[in-house]
Amino acid sequence: MNKKVTFIAPYDDLMAYGIRILSSSLRKEGFSTEIIFTPHILKQMDTHSISLLSDAIKEMTHDSFFVGISFFSCHFNAVKALTEAIRNKIRAPIMWGGKHISARPEDAAGFADIVCIGEAEIAIKNLLNAMAKNDNYYDLNGFWFFKDGNFKKNRLAPIIEDLDSLPYPDYSLEGHYLWDGKTMHKMTGELLQAHLKIAEKTVYQTLSSRGCPYSCTYCSTFKALYSDSGYLRFRTAENVIGELKEMKFRFPRMQAITFCDDNFFALKEDQLEKYAALYRNEIGLPFRCLAHAHDVNKKKLEILVNAGMNELQIGIQTGSEKTRKLYKRGPSTDKVLDAVGLIHQFKGRLMPFYDFIIDNPFEEEEDLIETLHMIQKFPRPYHLNVFSLIFLPGTELQKKAQEKGLIIDSTRQFESRKKSYINFLFYLYCRTIPRRIMWILVSKPMLKTMKHKYIVNFLYFMSDSIKRLLKRKADTWAIE
Structure with missing residues (x-):
């Protein structure tokens, strides 16, 4: 009987780019794989839903080498519940992997049999070769093994230095399944295409690199694990365009591409020119990418806009110098405004999306006002993405919060969302508001008057009511 590997993707x-790459890498080595996608698991964590899913997994994994679950910190409780549910139903060992468990492998104690730490391609290939031969695998690098109540802790496996040596992600549909909360469906092209839609467009997402040149204190990456290994690596333009050509053929209704790299603008101008030439000739679809304001210049913008970039997401996060130091993230306000001004020169061809973080317990009101004052200087049009600060396990900022007594349970991500007039202004600034009104809203008399909790509650009530009303109208128009 040919055995396989079963992966569960709770995203x-x-x-699920990492799992798809891992699946195609193992298939290239002659192993069989299957992937179970559970995109609704965070909304279906009740005992009945988890039991139904575990029963379905039991029927599918009787011939699996192991069942591997890769997850983020937000999935920890759901994955823990699912692991407990399947433990007594299957014979295959259970492996956990991903960013959360790589930062805190001890969280797997009592749940997973194996923890894969860091990048998995080399480590899991070695593990499967040993399992297939019934060899001892407890000394293999890249893993912690839970045995007899203790972990056997091994060193990291090496990273893959040549990313071009990896096959393209596995979008074959073969051995792919979708759990909808009640039923396990064999993946079809229609099902997959429906789930690739972003804002009603079919969007293909890819990665042209691994790693980031920056080390922000709130960000969870594998970078700290490989501090001596040159973790930032890039694929060649030819390799990335080859992947996009294959996926464009596989998904003929594809409408856009998103490069999900932490900082696509980390590439040099000559590298971007090569990308642009190939992309224009071979792909020709609008695309979006992410950048750091420090790496934005007019030449790079010209190259990418002329190649089809129509959306650019910039992580600015704060306009406060104090908070920048806390995040260990630049650049200065002047440099941010310079970058925003350069981007505005492409108005009508390029839509910017600027990211900001609120709900930071280390910030004072003055820090947030400083950020709002900076945003007021941004020329329109633009979109704001406003996020609550999340203390992710293993990050420098999470450790600082734990030392200050802000976090009790260090096994999970932690955030402190709150209603305040200042926070309301951030969401209000996402709308098109005249600049003069913006200045009035953040003036000292308004800040003093509007911070009263009854006024704040009323503002949020009105905002929520308007959102519900607009949603009902949109639903009515959709029915008509």
């Missing part, structure tokens, strides 16, 4: 979209 809320079906990109």
Whole structure:
């Protein structure tokens, strides 16, 4: 009987880029794989839903080498519940992997049999070769093994230095399944395409690199694990365009591409020119990418806009110098405004999306006002993405919060969302508001008057009511 590997992807979209790369890498080595996508698991964590899913997994994994679950910190409780549910139903060992468990492998104690730490391609290939031969695998690098109540802790496996040596992600549909909360469906092209839609467009997401040149204190990456290994690596333009050509053929209704790299602008101008030439000739679809304001210049913008970039997401996060130091993230306000001004020169061809973080317990009101004052200087049009600060396990900022007594349970991500007039202004600034009104809203008399909790509650009530009203109208128009 040919055995296989079963992966479970709990992410809320079906990109699961790491698992798809791992699946195609193992298939290239002659192993069989299957992937179970569970995009709704965070909304279906009740005992009945988890039991139904575990029963379905039991029927599918009787011939699996192991069942591997890769997850983020937000999935920890759901994965823990699912692991407990399947433990007594299957014979295969259970492996956990991903960013959370790589930062805190001890969290797997009592749940997973194996923890894969860091990048998995080399480590899991070695593990499967040993399992297939019934060899002892407890000394293999890249893993912690839970045995007899203790972990056997091994060193990291090496990273793959040549990313071009990896096959393209596995979008074959073969051995792919979708759990909808009640039923396990064999993946079809229609199902997959429906889940690739972003804002009603079919969007393919890819990665052209691994790693980031920056080390922000709130960000969870594998970078700290490989501090001596040159973790930032890039694929060649030819390799990335080859992947996009294959996926464009596989998904003929594809409408856009998103490069999900932490900082696509980390590439040099000559590298971007090569990308642009190939992309224009071979792909020709609008695309979006992410950048750091420090790496934005007019030449790079010209190269990428002329190649089809129509959306650019910039992580600015704060306009406060104090908070920048806390995040260990630049650049200065002047440099941010310079970058925003350069981007505005491409108005009509390029839409910017600027990211900001609120709900930071280390910030004072003055820090947030400083950020709002900076945003007021941004020329329109633009979109704001406003996020609550999340203390992710293993990050420098999470450790600082734990030392200050802000976090009790260090096994999970932690955030402190709150309603305040200042926070309301951030969401209000996402709308098109005249600049003069913006200045009035953040003036000292308004800040003093509007911070009263009854006024704040009323503002949020009105905002929520308007959102519900607009949603009902949109639903009515959709029915008509």
